[in-house]
Amino acid sequence: MSPEQDERLRNELSLLEAMYPAQVGYVEKGSEVKYSSDAGYFQLRLPDGYLVNELPEVISAGRARTDLRGQLKQHVQACSTGEEIIDSVIAAFNELAESCAQTSDQSELANGKSSSAKSGDLGKATIVVWLHHLLNTNKRKQALSLPLSEVSGLTKPGYPGVLIYSGPAKAVHEHVGELKQLDWAAFQVRLESDDEWTFTHGSGVKEVESMKDLVAEVGEKRELFMEAMRMK
Numbered sequence: 001m002s003p004e005q006d007e008r009l010r011n012e013l014s015l016l017e018a019m020y021p022a023q024v025g026y027v028e029k030g031s032e033v034k035y036s037s038d039a040g041y042f043q044l045r046l047p048d049g050y051l052v053n054e055l056p057e058v059i060s061a062g063r064a065r066t067d068l069r070g071q072l073k074q075h076v077q078a079c080s081t082g083e084e085i086i087d088s089v090i091a092a093f094n095e096l097a098e099s100c101a102q103t104s105d106q107s108e109l110a111n112g113k114s115s116s117a118k119s120g121d122l123g124k125a126t127i128v129v130w131l132h133h134l135l136n137t138n139k140r141k142q143a144l145s146l147p148l149s150e151v152s153g154l155t156k157p158g159y160p161g162v163l164i165y166s167g168p169a170k171a172v173h174e175h176v177g178e179l180k181q182l183d184w185a186a187f188q189v190r191l192e193s194d195d196e197w198t199f200t201h202g203s204g205v206k207e208v209e210s211m212k213d214l215v216a217e218v219g220e221k222r223e224l225f226m227e228a229m230r231m232k
Helices: 003-019 069-077 086-110 137-144 169-180 211-228
Strands: 024-027 032-037 040-045 057-063 124-131 152-156 161-168 187-193 205-207
Touching (some): 003 086, 057 069, 137 152, 137 169, 137 205, 161 169, 161 211, 187 211
Parallel strands (some): 152 205
Antiparallel strands (some): 024 032, 040 057, 124 161, 124 187, 152 161
C-alpha cells in the first residue's frame, strides 16, 4: 500500500476499534480484518488495492453453524471501490446474522419449541438499539413517533444514536421493525428483554442530548444499559 492508503486504513481501523471495542482486530501479516460478536464472526483479507481499486475478500463468515460467506460477498461486491467500507460490511453482517437468528426462532416456533411470549404477541418488552448516528430530522421525528400510547422510551441523536423502547411486546417489536426498514449506516439491537423499564421522565418517548442523560433516565437499569452500550 502507498503511504496515503496506509494512513487511511489505520484511521479506518482506529475508528472501528473505537466503535466496536474488543470485536474488531487487524492482523498486519496477511492484511486480515477479523470481527466477532454474539451475532457471529467474519474475516476479510484486504488486497493491496483496497481504498484504490479493489474490494476486500471475504475469507469466512458465519453464525453458529450457518455459513454466511456467500451473502456477505454479495454485499462487498456491491460496494464502491476507493472507499472505506469495513463499517458497512460490519453493519451488513449484523443484519444477516440477525435475520438468520429470526429465521431460527421462527423455525422453533413452528416446531412448538418457543413460547408465545417469544413471538412478541404477549407480555412486555424492552429493546435498546445502537445506531451509527441519528442526525436526519425526519428519522428523529419517526423515532419519537409512538405506535401506542402505552409505549415509552428514549432517543439520543448524534454519534452514536441510541433508541430505547419499552411497553407491550407486540407494539415495541413492530415499532423497532418499522424503524429498522429506514436507511441506516448501522442499526444494532444491543439489548432485548421481556420486562418493562420505567424512565425518570415517565410515559412517552423523550429525546435527550447525551449518554449521561440516558443513564440518568433509565435509573435502576443503568448497569444493564451501560453493559449493552459497552460503556463498562
